Amino acid sequence: MKRTIPFTLFLYGLLLVLSGWYVVPFCWALVTSVKHPGMVFDGRWLPYTRAKSLDVGGRMVEAQVLQELGDSLVVTLGGMPGQRVVPRAALESVSPAWHNYTDAWRIVPFGKYFLNSALVSLCITLGQLITCSLGGYAFSRLQFPGRDAVFLLYLATLMIPGPILTVPIYMLLRQYHLLNTYQGVILPGLFSAYGTFLLKQFFQTIPKDLEDAARIDGAGVVSLYFRIILPLSGPALAALATFVFIGSWNDFFWPSIVLTDPGMLTLPVGLAHFNDIYMFEYGRLMAGCMISIAPAVLMYMVFQRFVTRGVVMTGLKG
């Protein structure tokens, strides 16, 4: 279908407006992350630094800024009476405060938090792949009494929102001394009615003939699972893994309740603590944000197609 030029321009205009809506907050945070502590709130799109002394006729004189007036600064100069107005450019120059990043890295043990998050997310992802594929296989391929009743019960639990169950699970973990342990974060995440349902649906699309052929070769129920079902379910398992990993990597509510030891926090929880303690030090905070989202952004850039396909296939939010 051909498009008129004004219409194409109109579409580009809309795209640009939307890009602004997505990009501006991000760029603003990026600029802020390299702003010097005293200059964070200057509202400019470049990171400036302000010199402590001013060159007056070849002599460096200590300068104290009293007031900011648009492009000018009102200053008093050391050893000289009165105030004078100088252009901003005389005292200020563009220079990124890279030290915000090293400060943030020093205050927040990001390396440790990355590892903690990776450990928790990998365990949950692996665990769900195992439990969901086992369950999906049982529901789609095996015959035994009570199967459909259990499946209906399973479907019903899909409607139960996660955070509602936290109070009893918290007390259960407390009873078994699992609070403030990784097991406490991981265990409740190992099972998913949704993942089981998803894999069951996928397994049902695998032709039965393949299994019949393998069965003639003497394969039992267990080896069919390993030799036929799992190898043929690559895309579905990958989609589920992507979805579960992103969800548990970003999860906040549950780890923030279970984990209290500062050294054991996951990345989002550690970052939230940093945010609460260094409340208005936006330079460092934004540097911390950038560090924390860098891996996700990089992974996304590399696996963009893969991630979007996973989101569409699983079609559910964390």
Add this chain to the structure above:
Amino acid sequence: MITRTTRHALIGYAFLLPNVLGLILFTLGPIVFSFVLSFFDWNLFAGPVFVDMANYRAMFAPVSRFWYYLGNSFFFLLTVPVQMGIALLVAYLLDKNLRGTLVFKVLFFIPVVLSVIPIAMIWGYILDTQNGLLNGILGTFGIARIAWLFDPAWIRIGVSLMAVWQGSAFGSIIYYAALQGIPAHLYEVATLDGAGEARRFWSITVPLLGPTHFFLGITGAIGALQMFAPIYTMTHGMPGGAHNLLIEIYMKGYQEFHMGYAAALSWVLFLTIFLLSTMYWKNLRSHAENA
């Protein structure tokens, strides 16, 4: 001797065992337990005390702010249509396959992999009263500073802005995938009949996306009713006017350790969301049956 059927049944149960254990320990058990717990007063330091309906009475007592919190939970439902609108617009534009679409796609879809915490921190800074970017931009139009995250009248809108920013990415991906399923010949026929771009959009695209609207609407609503991290992070745990039911559960349960009261609140939130989900599954079933 074990017969073939029994052996098969045993294998079947073995395959299902981990799931059933998980189901009992972390779903069914907790539901029953939280129901029982909601009739007790239990602060974790002393043993549980049976209090009958006291937790529920306290919840609905005139001094209780329960209705206010519930109202706030529902307020965030307003983010759902907004983010769906933005998502549909994004998907529609991407589907036009203009030059450079790939770059825009990466850009628009990226928030879906990002954690809520850094996003909420960035938005907290943008919405800062004195020095925030948004007040700066509004200031150039002569609009007075708004205390986005402190003024009770604005705080819910401040939080919603961030929720929409992040939430629309998910919708964009889903809408984009759904748009590609609409057969091109429908548009061609409509064009031959003289339908313009706007007419094609409203008469073909929007109605054919029916199931997708519904899916995003319900999942969005369930998510919005349980909003937690954005509120908690942007307000540093002092939610003020954005205090919703889940925040209240968190405060009562994990800050003040009134586990019984928190369980009672959970049940009310559970029933609310359950009603919504039932609607969703019912509708999904009827869609599947009609198809």
